[in-house]
Amino acid sequence: MARLKGRGVAAVNYPTGMNLGGDPSQALIHATTTGSFVITLSSVDLGQGLKTVMAQIGAETLGVPFDTVWVDTADTDTGPHCMGTFASRGTHRIGNAIIMAAREARAVMLDVAAEELEVDPADLVTDGKGKIHVNGSPEKAIDVINVALAAHFKYGKTISGRGIFMKPKSDVVPETGEMNPDSAQAHACTVAEVEVDDETGEVRVLKLTNAYEIGRAMNPAMAHQQIVGGAWMGMSHALYETTEPYYPDRAHGPLDFSEYLMPGPGDIAVMESAIIERPAANGPYGAKGIGEMTANSPIAAIANAIFDACGVRVESMPITPEKVLRGLDELRSK
């Protein structure tokens, strides 16, 4: 009996946005008289942090502090249409809609500030800290909240903006498959190191080294959580998970987490990851979708590492100890 070590690699790309397009999302922004901006959406945060990233994009484009931008979502009576959170489309679609809305609102904000300061709006810049000032003369400034108050009470103007993003629907040519399915492609490469117990068939993932190209990381810590969570799911898909362990036989379907296997905290591999940024021309500040892709490259990297370790090529997921053992038995019987 021995513990056999191996290393495997996999490289993948992943499409950003709903396949074939035709999936609009809207955003509305308005300034309140409290010095804050509200971004109104009907988009869903699944736990990935959409509410945070959308506020970041809004704050960046408006030129105001992050903690003065609220995201109000998701009520279909108040929020404009969003196709939904899926297909790695959220940051790309909704982010673009917010940029468009924020540009319109920012233009009104600068117009009002220019009136108040008696300058040309083209000469004004935002400092990102809550002030608007003449470019090169920080002392000639006005607070954003005072601009909001002046707009409402003095000029009778709304500081607001409307945004939408839509990639038009692409029809597939049925004979050839010619189509325009995506908005951008993100990329990943994983190198997996595993240890295979040749007595039990059990596989332990020792380390996952990942390089991801995601356009632009909007929030590095949240990109990190996507990477770690996704790689964990990839590892789980590779080695543990299924609702039909003997597919296509329907038997042995798990009903709860004691029967549905997933790696526990002790099974999580050491992970080292790096991000490369090649901004997407059509992405908000260059962003591509990262969410779905992070699960993909670890799966084949682990499968390839298992082959490298013990010479068993498992062609079906998940790669259970039973399959590895059967493969080892076959090798030994040759």
Place this chain on the structure above:
Amino acid sequence: MQDLETIDTRFFSAEREADLDVVGTTVPRVDARAHVTGKTQFYEDVSFPGMLHLKMARSTRHHALLKKVDTRPAEKVPGFVRALTHKDVPNNWYTILRLIGVEPNDEPVLPEDRVLFQGEQIVAILAETAEVAGEAASKVKIEYKDLPAVFDVEEALKPGTPAIKPHGKNYFVYEGHHCRRIRFGDVDQAFKEADHVIEHRYQSAPIEHAPTETTGCIVKPEGNGRFTIYSNTQACYFTLDNAALIVGLPFNKLRVIGGTVGGGFGGKVDVTVEPIAIIAAMLTQRPVKYAYSREEEMQVSSPRAAERIYIKDGVMKDGRIIARKVTLYVDAGAYSRHSPYGTTKAAAHMPGPYSIPNVWVDAHCVYTNRTPSSAMRGFGVTIGDFALESQMDRIARMLKMDPIELRMLNAYRDGDMKAHRKKAEGCALVEVMQKAAEMTGRKLPERFKKMSSLKPVGSKGEGI
């Protein structure tokens, strides 16, 4: 907060906008503290007086005719309020993607004369508590006449296998074709010219999303003819529009409130709980809750489709892949849901991130008598990547080449024509491999270190 990933800005530095204030920085998540201190409001934290609970009597058979459905034993359970069958559903047949033009409507909200999978909902039971609803649902007497069931995708497509679907075919029809096709170049000719032809079969099994929060909703009649739906859907308007079409109300009579979800992973883009809960609220004029148990989440809610993928490659001695033929089967289970879309996505993804001059893909969306599969993180791509990247490893071993170098030789780069005839842009496959090689201490030969996705216009690029 510490930035835990290294962002390596040596790559593509000319294309990167340098001075951003908020974007690209780690600000703390706005909802993190509320999540971990239990202050976040999820749909289930809403509760109304008089709220009813809905549970389903479900099929115990894989494929059967419904001979008799008797709810009388359920009605005797104290706390039972009402049973709903297909007769109570105004527009019983639907398919989720009809909103983007997919047809036919192939799924009943509640089945009429037959069930197509074990676990399929048959009768909805409304009761004063969830426990009573569950008990009453278990007492519904259903008589079945079993029909032959089909579980294997290739078996389902064989001539002579009985059609399990009303449209008479065990597959989704793509504009008159029995599958989604890609045709690019001439694979048969290229196989003749190839030094090696290598073919393998790959397979996956269905996978559960396993969200912390199971699928569910609460529907409240507002007294003005409108209904508010508190839901953990991933797509509020998808849910609203599909639900309105099924329940036969104008869209503006429904209001969806959501946006905070305890994990989706694609499992909450089906519209399974809301329509029947709305109908229940319409008929009783009481708030109704329909939430999946963990067991239902595991066995009844749509999993990731199992896929079977055959890849046949024509390869030259120097590592160039000159042909790739892919025959792919997506096991949609009993109903379409999002699988026709996922199958097209799978076809578009082939032949992976490589420039291969001859590509042939037949991607089949196949119906079988199992829990309908649907969207899940990366569906159409995740299993394809397992197959493609296992195949790449086999080619590298067959040629005794380094697996990264083989991939770099074949990597797609800016300006390359993909098999679906869209010109590649924004490529970075070469660079993620260069980075991963560097991180793992693998020294690449000079020509691969210098390789770039930014292939100059008009050039054939690096390498071969």
